[in-house]
Amino acid sequence: MTDDAPAPDLRASDADREQVAEVLREALAEGRLDMEEFQERLDAVYRARTYGELAPLTRDLPASGAAVAPAVSLTKDPVAGGGWAGRIVGGDDSGTSTWAVAVMSGFQRKGRWTAPRRFNAFAFWGGGEIDLREANFADREVVVNAVAIMGGIDVIVPPGVEVVVRGIGVMGGFDHREEGVPPEPGAPRVIVTGFAFWGGVGVQRKLPRAERQRLREERRREKQALKEERRREHLARAEEQRREHLDAAERHRRELEASRRPHDPLNLHDPLDLHGPRKQHERRAEDD
Template identity: 35%
Template sequence: MTETPEPPVPAARPDTPEARPDILASDDDRTRAEVRVRAAVESGRLALDELGPRLDEVFRARTRGDLESACRGLPEPGPRDALVVDRAPTSRSFLVGIFGGFERTGEWVVPPKMTLWTMWGGGVLDFSEARFSSQETQIRSFSIWGGTRMVFPDDVEVDVKGLGLFGVFDKSATRRIGKAGTPRVAVRGLALFGAIVTRTKALRRRPRD
């Protein structure tokens, strides 16, 4: 018995709603276009004096085609674009590890101010995949007979100043970039019979177009 082959699935036509540029733009569409323009300025792909006119085009856009015109010549944002986001923090600003610990890793949104306490316990903050809710982030870290470890990506500016009293306050992650739009984290505190360790993580970069 000969089986009848199934008909092939037709390819999407260029006039489907997803492909048509005359579809009205949503607020999410405009937000993505705004991020795309700002990321291009921060990376040096677009001159600063072009930011205002391009954003005006984004805000005036009525259709997806208008948004593509506003983003002409610009690539889609990559995974490390827009490090400062207009989103609510996803972590509490006060973290305590007493006879226990705390951990923040993966994708999370950092509050503008954080206070960390470890006492006979430990804590880990990994900012490698984090986004920041403010251009300037202030972290106060105190460790008494405990330990705290912070890992920062190498595209974030970090300033570490603290005192290790019968303990260790490590400043290895201190890094100045001096590039406009770069998030800056200031770490201050005290390690008393404990340790506060900071490290820098080198990130893999996608090749520039």
């Protein structure tokens, strides 16, 4: 921990917990953790409230195959999806990649990269994917110029981004389904333009991978909670049925004992009845 890092008792964010969960998932895939250890640590991740609670969970694990064992970062780095202001870099940043070509092949631009103000893509008898879900943006408005000749290009944007489609298709087409969706405040605008001949340019809106993983984990935890609740309900019903069975058995036993007693309306066979006819007869005999 550096001197200027926040104290371990500061509250951790959802993004911090997802960062630690991703390290655990990679450790599981690499065989560094077994499933039981992974489940225990993952449960601890989502229960954690502070940096101090998160740090021990990855202290003995490398991050993304690194040779050194990292602790959770106590500094606040910009995170994809954590606010649009941190993802629009502006200035003189021209982007980490400005073009892509696929001729009878394919290309991908995905992950953490900076989308330039204008990105040119060409696909001939091939296909390409331009994934902006985790990307930074060189400006508040970026242009994706896609040319697809007997091929296809997919543009993937995260929720909240405004999409404008201006391409021309000849025996092909551009996907306009994501147009008209209201943008989030401060979100960038992505303009998809170009030309499609016997091909197509698709536009899809998808959640970032970390968010999808978080939702899957939430659904998994909800299913586990539901299963646990159903198990408790089943045990409670079983216990109630057991008690009802015992009560019914006890009632049956008492009824059976009562049915085995001799019919004695005058209570002649009751040795404790001091006022019955038999006792009165015995007392008269003693008096004589």
